[in-house]
Amino acid sequence: MNSATAPIMTKDSPGIAVNHESTLHFLRKIISNPLQTIPPEAFHEPLVYSDIGGKPRIYLSDPAIIQDVFINKADFIVKGTMVQRILGPALGNGLLTTDEGSNWRRQRQSIGPEFQHARLLDFQAEMIKAAERTRDRWSALGSQAQIDLRHEMMLTTFDVIGETMLSGRQEMDVFAIEQDIATYLKAAGWLMALEIMHAPAWTPFPGRRRSMAAARSMRQAVVAMVARRRKENSRRDDLVSRLLATQDLESGKSMSDEEITDNLLTFIAAGHETTAQGLSWTFYLLSQHPEIETKVIKEIENVTKGQALRPDHIAQLVYTRQVFSEAIRLYPPVPLFTRKVVKNFTLGDFTIPADAILITPIFAVHRHTSLWDQPDQFIPERFDPEQVKARHRFSFLPFGAGPRTCIGNAFAMMEAVAILAVLLPVFHLVYRSRQAPVPTLQVTLQPKHKLYIQVHGR
Numbered sequence: 001m002n003s004a005t006a007p008i009m010t011k012d013s014p015g016i017a018v019n020h021e022s023t024l025h026f027l028r029k030i031i032s033n034p035l036q037t038i039p040p041e042a043f044h045e046p047l048v049y050s051d052i053g054g055k056p057r058i059y060l061s062d063p064a065i066i067q068d069v070f071i072n073k074a075d076f077i078v079k080g081t082m083v084q085r086i087l088g089p090a091l092g093n094g095l096l097t098t099d100e101g102s103n104w105r106r107q108r109q110s111i112g113p114e115f116q117h118a119r120l121l122d123f124q125a126e127m128i129k130a131a132e133r134t135r136d137r138w139s140a141l142g143s144q145a146q147i148d149l150r151h152e153m154m155l156t157t158f159d160v161i162g163e164t165m166l167s168g169r170q171e172m173d174v175f176a177i178e179q180d181i182a183t184y185l186k187a188a189g190w191l192m193a194l195e196i197m198h199a200p201a202w203t204p205f206p207g208r209r210r211s212m213a214a215a216r217s218m219r220q221a222v223v224a225m226v227a228r229r230r231k232e233n234s235r236r237d238d239l240v241s242r243l244l245a246t247q248d249l250e251s252g253k254s255m256s257d258e259e260i261t262d263n264l265l266t267f268i269a270a271g272h273e274t275t276a277q278g279l280s281w282t283f284y285l286l287s288q289h290p291e292i293e294t295k296v297i298k299e300i301e302n303v304t305k306g307q308a309l310r311p312d313h314i315a316q317l318v319y320t321r322q323v324f325s326e327a328i329r330l331y332p333p334v335p336l337f338t339r340k341v342v343k344n345f346t347l348g349d350f351t352i353p354a355d356a357i358l359i360t361p362i363f364a365v366h367r368h369t370s371l372w373d374q375p376d377q378f379i380p381e382r383f384d385p386e387q388v389k390a391r392h393r394f395s396f397l398p399f400g401a402g403p404r405t406c407i408g409n410a411f412a413m414m415e416a417v418a419i420l421a422v423l424l425p426v427f428h429l430v431y432r433s434r435q436a437p438v439p440t441l442q443v444t445l446q447p448k449h450k451l452y453i454q455v456h457g458r
């Protein structure tokens with residue numbers, strides 16, 4: 001059917017699952033834990049329609065529908081104002097937050113080479129070194145020390161970003177940045193709720209002043225670094241130099257300091273927080289599954305022959321990679337992403353109207369009852385190549401879908417494997433609490449409370 005004849009999708013459309021939650025309930029959940037706004041139907045239906053704040057919100061859980069929308073209908077959707085509202089005050093208009101169009105394309109083209117395979121291979125040595133610094137820090141703590149796992153993983157992945165993208169982590173005060181990001185993200189639920197209510201940007205809410213001060217503090221630190229690097233006028237081999245040298249293909253104009261700042265902040269934030277969350281969940285899951293932990297360590301020992309991890313080992317650690325994939329299936333660091341429809345388009349038997357909001361609830365797709373056997377169980381063997389081939393490729397989409405898919409996908413996978421392979425043979429991590437960590441969404445998926453873990457030397 002084409003859009004001229006297909007009826008507009010509404011809550012009365014035949015064969016469509018509808019979630020009847022009221023706008024008030026929805027807003028309450030979005031402020032306390034936006035993960036709970038994913039309707040329960042999204043875990044077993046292909047598509048769920050809901051009506052919040054007078055606008056259709058359509059949840060896409062079926063991989064074939066996701067593929068159709070993000071690949072074939074990509075021209076009908078944009079990121080929309082939600083991401084700008086949540087992240088704009090901190091990240092400005094960088095690659096992650098800018099709307100589709102020439103500005104995004106130019107940024108993606110200039111930054112792309114930094115993520116090409118050959119370049120990533122160069123980064124592996126720094127990833128290993130960062131993991132080794134964490135290993136040495138933990139070793140110095142003595143046996144059975146308790147660590148805040150998420151904080152430790154943030155330090156490690158920040159270290160990687162600092163060394164690979166900024167030519168040295170000493171360029172920034174990692175503790176201050178981590179604190180600023182955490183403070184800023186506390187406002188995310190409120191910012192989402194206000195966007196849904198179309199409230200103006202200045203609308204007050206609890207914690208607003210603190211959160212905006214954190215965004216300013218982060219930006220000032222990066223502005224100062226960009227100014228230092230412009231003055232220094234030496235070409236180092238890193239993202240800062242690449243951005244300083246970028247010129248628009250058509251106009252020949254270079255990037256302004258503001259654009260460079262936006263992108264550096266984007267890579268600092270998007271490039272370390274997500275991987276750190278994924279690693280924290282991985283270590284937690286391994287602490288609950290000793291048989292899987294033993295299997296990973298065996299693989300690492302077989303590949304490294306008991307020697308220090310080398311860059312060329314990383315690609316050989318196939319099971320370790322499967323373990324990380326399975327952890328981010330259960331706990332995807334980005335558990336949902338949204339798009340705004342800009343022009344009517346046909347999806348199956350219906351027309352999706354302009355202005356509708358499309359949500360891809362990665363968290364629900366990854367636990368969908370018709371896609372996964374025992375969806376809530378931790379089974380890394382699901383990522384055996386044969387099993388992967390048998391599934392629709394959009395059944396597993398931790399890095400998103402379509403043109404705006406994560407630019408750091410391969411980087412994150414290499415980094416995660418390197419960090420696991422350095423730390424796991426040396427430490428056994430023990431989670432003592434009787435309560436399983438509760439996942440909560442603050443832009444990324446994180447445990448509601450700090451994840452305290454005991455580190456035992458092997």
Ligand code: HEM
Nearest residue numbers: 095096270271274275333334337399400404406407408412
């Ligand atoms: C496990 C780790 C990671 C996960 C799960 C993840 C997830 C995602 C997802 C789902 C998106 C798409 C969002 C959307 O379509 O609205 C995205 C975009 C992005 N990610 Fe990642 N990411 C990870 C690591 C990284 C790393 C390491 C970097 C950089 C070093 C990075 C940089 C970005 C950027 C710049 C974008 C925006 C791309 C664009 O719009 O063109 N991410 N990420």
